[in-house]
Amino acid sequence: MIAALLLLLPLPLLLYMAAPRIREMLSSGVCTSPVQLPGKVAVVTGANTGIGKETAKELAKRGARVYLACRDVQKGELVAKEIQTKTGNQQVLVRKLDLADTRSIRAFAQGFLAEEKQLHILINNAGVMMCPYSKTVDGFEMHMGVNHLGHFLLTHLLLEKLKASAPARVVNVSSLAHFLGRLNFHNLQGEKFYNAGLAYCQSKLANVLFTQELARRLKGSGVTTYAVHPGSVNSELTRYSTFMTCMWWLFSCFLKTPEQGAQTSLHCALTEGLERLSGEYFSDCRVGWVSAQARNETVARRLWDVSCDLLGLPLD
Numbered sequence: 001m002i003a004a005l006l007l008l009l010p011l012p013l014l015l016y017m018a019a020p021r022i023r024e025m026l027s028s029g030v031c032t033s034p035v036q037l038p039g040k041v042a043v044v045t046g047a048n049t050g051i052g053k054e055t056a057k058e059l060a061k062r063g064a065r066v067y068l069a070c071r072d073v074q075k076g077e078l079v080a081k082e083i084q085t086k087t088g089n090q091q092v093l094v095r096k097l098d099l100a101d102t103r104s105i106r107a108f109a110q111g112f113l114a115e116e117k118q119l120h121i122l123i124n125n126a127g128v129m130m131c132p133y134s135k136t137v138d139g140f141e142m143h144m145g146v147n148h149l150g151h152f153l154l155t156h157l158l159l160e161k162l163k164a165s166a167p168a169r170v171v172n173v174s175s176l177a178h179f180l181g182r183l184n185f186h187n188l189q190g191e192k193f194y195n196a197g198l199a200y201c202q203s204k205l206a207n208v209l210f211t212q213e214l215a216r217r218l219k220g221s222g223v224t225t226y227a228v229h230p231g232s233v234n235s236e237l238t239r240y241s242t243f244m245t246c247m248w249w250l251f252s253c254f255l256k257t258p259e260q261g262a263q264t265s266l267h268c269a270l271t272e273g274l275e276r277l278s279g280e281y282f283s284d285c286r287v288g289w290v291s292a293q294a295r296n297e298t299v300a301r302r303l304w305d306v307s308c309d310l311l312g313l314p315l316d
């Protein structure tokens with residue numbers, strides 16, 4: 001017994017020493033595309049921090065005009081300055097977008113459509129995780145409202161511009177957590193039962209299903225779409241959960257940096273020849289596995305119709 005304990009004693013030290021190597025293994029997947037983006041226009045939601053900020057920075061570095069679509073414009077302006085300084089690209093613009101308010105989403109889209117002739121890359125990145133039960137301005141459960149419905153509406157409003165700018169791409173940042181998600185159509189707004197973790201998983205499953213259905217509907221349009229799992233990334237995402245914040249802190253040496261977390265989004269936005277994989281789910285810059293429910297076309301169609309209904313969009 002004592003001998004076994006003595007053998008286990010150096011384990012934490014060994015783990016600590018091996019952490020950089022383990023993190024390297026867990027963060028495989030680097031966007032190697034050499035594509036440059038002069039004259040191209042990109043929108044990144046939730047670009048004031050974390051994965052979104054790093055995604056926007058790389059797009060700016062490659063010469064795109066990048067819109068940081070943020071709910072906190074002041075934070076966004078600071079980040080825009082930082083990106084401008086680091087990349088030398090002055091075409092980094094901040095616009096207000098609160099995905100928890102459909103009026104804000106419509107105002108953002110209206111402003112963007114009036115301002116820009118083209119849109120080549122839309123990165124639906126913003127997200128919330130494990131918030132206490134709350135609703136958006138329009139009465140949607142917060143995870144469903146921000147992570148799925150907000151991006152669903154935004155994409156709808158920008159779709160004609162994307163088609164007119166083809167080839168164009170839509171990247172939806174989902175998560176491996178979609179595996180634990182179930183689309184509970186009888187309790188979509190969490191009114192009968194609510195669990196913050198499951199609500200997050202459900203919204204991330206909705207991201208994957210939305211991507212598949214969107215790809216089917218966009219076939220032949222020149223606009224393609226991809227769902228992404230960025231990996232486990234050291235960001236502010238855990239802010240609403242003390243438990244997750246502690247776990248993230250404890251395992252921080254194994255987590256990806258936000259820059260590493262941005263690689264799969266960048267891969268899907270930039271890599272040439274990915275068009276035939278429209279609708280797929282990517283992880284570590286490769287096509288990844290999705291759950292059985294995430295492959296269910298009937299559920300994807302139903303989610304599309306329900307989302308249109310909730311948002312007052314015409315069914316087509």
Ligand SMILES: NC(=O)c1ccc[n+]([C@@H]2O[C@H](COP(=O)([O-])OP(=O)(O)OC[C@H]3O[C@@H](n4cnc5c(N)ncnc54)[C@H](OP(=O)(O)O)[C@@H]3O)[C@@H](O)[C@H]2O)c1
Nearest residue numbers: 046050051071098099100125126127175232233235236237
């Ligand atoms: N981190 C991970 O390990 C991980 C794993 C799998 C998937 N993901 C996904 O990756 C994406 C980016 O997450 P992250 O890790 O970079 O988290 P983060 O650092 O918390 O960034 C989230 C971004 O979303 C924005 N946001 C939240 N609510 C919004 C709203 N109502 N309207 C507009 N923007 C809003 C935040 O803005 P504020 O700063 O103003 O709040 C922030 O810019 C999310 O979709 C997340 O689900 C992350």
